[in-house]
Amino acid sequence: MKSWKDVLIQPQTTILETMKIIDATTMQFAAVVDSNMFLLGTVTDGDIRRGILKGLSLDSTISNVMNTSPICELNGKKSFYYKKRMRERKLKQLPLVSNDNLLKNIVFSDELELTIKKTNKVVLMVGGLGTRLRPLTDTIPKPMLNVGNKPIVETIIESFKAYGFTNFVLSVNYKKEMIMDYFQDGAHLGVNIEYIEESERLGTAGALSLLSDKPSEPFFVMNGDLLTKINFEQLLDFHNETNSSATICVREYEYQIPYGVIETDNHQLLSIVEKPVHKSFVNAGIYILNPTALEYIPNGDFFDMPELYKKLLHEQKKVSAFPLREYWLDIGRLDDYEKANTDFGKSFGFGEIKDE
Structure with a gap:
């Protein structure tokens, strides 16, 4: 201190x-x-x-x-x-x-010595096919690919544990046995792990309909192919402070139009801006939901998280955006995977993570 x-x-x-x-x-x-x-x-x-x-x-x-x-x-x-x-x-x-x-x-x-016990569940979506990372994912599910010296999803679990979150649910499908055999009940990592087993792919929100023990407090949902240094405690605080039904993490994304952009008024030329850079917020694949949000997820149908957020907005529920300013990488392609291994040592050099 x-x-x-x-x-x-x-x-x-x-x-x-x-x-x-x-x-x-x-x-x-x-x-x-x-x-x-x-x-x-x-x-x-x-x-x-x-x-x-x-x-x-x-x-x-x-x-x-x-x-x-x-x-x-x-x-x-x-x-x-x-x-x-x-x-x-x-x-x-x-x-x-x-x-x-x-x-x-x-x-x-x-x-x-005020210890705040964090009992919030963390649902990790680790059932994807990882087609863009083939041939690496032909024999191993994407979340189990090693970055540094451990699987991607193990680093995610350690990141949450560092902030006191120890209750995990892994939603599995593709080559699920490899994930379940490796993590088992999570005891060797000092956490509790349960599983959602999708017999068919239900999407990042649809899988939540299979939760046997419905959360009684806000819970995290995160894609299992992300590396980030986000402070998950700050994210939960933000969600609670804003009294939101749901919170979505967003990342600022810049893109440049490779041409001169023309502004006109009918036939009259007003301006020419050469190769302008635009900024937008994009979905970062990390969410917090209140338990009531589960009521808007259909049973047994493919339903992705963006569709759930659209539905919540349509129902005029309070939905907030949490801007990420920390390290974040979506490991979706081979060059992303190579970058993750390059970044790991300096960004994710975990020491001993102490239990609260």
Whole structure:
């Protein structure tokens, strides 16, 4: 744990600089103060992502996204008081201020030994054919291809475990025996693993209709061919804070039109823009669903996750987008697989992952 003063920033600090501080300190939080230590606001990872979705530039000042009315407590009380208040409000950090709102300290939940048990299920879709990776997938299912020294899906499981998520459901189909023999009940990895066995392919959402034990709280769904350094705890927090029925992770994608783009008004030429670059958000294959979303999935029919989200939108359910800014790679083609092996050492050099 670093000093709480490491997360202090000025209101003119840019969003990009704040992101670096939040990531470097691992506290997922920053406090905005003036030169006299007057508390102006606080910033979480979720605040930043919401600002990005609104189109704010990373060069914008943090004052554009900070929470100007954060929950605070007066400094100088006993630790058990702060512990109780944080538990009641499910806070991970609590600024302590003087009577005139000068920041005196920041208490973090792990300093008070507040262990938040994460029982949320993680459903991994690992039943695909992996046709674009043939001939590699002729004899082995794509999620079992080694990246570094372990199968892709094992790295995914370790990534979730690092944030305290240990309850997994693997949806299997193609060469399912290889996956089930390798992972079994997950005990050797320190997790719990159950299986959905698709007799026929039902799609990334349709397979959820086979869940025997329906989740009672928000749960993750993720494609089994992705490598990412996303903070899954932050993703769950974002989903809960926005009171969403469903959350979809999105990735910014740039593409360049290889021609000069013409704008006209009837016959009159208005402008020529040479080879413009366009940016869009695309589906990143990582989702969180509330249990009620399962009611919109048909039984026994092929049904992909984008179709479920369209249905939720049609029913006017609240659906949120969580922008990824971390490392992310979809291992869909042979060149992606080669890149994954190149990236693995520097991006996924897991040490010992401790149980909570």
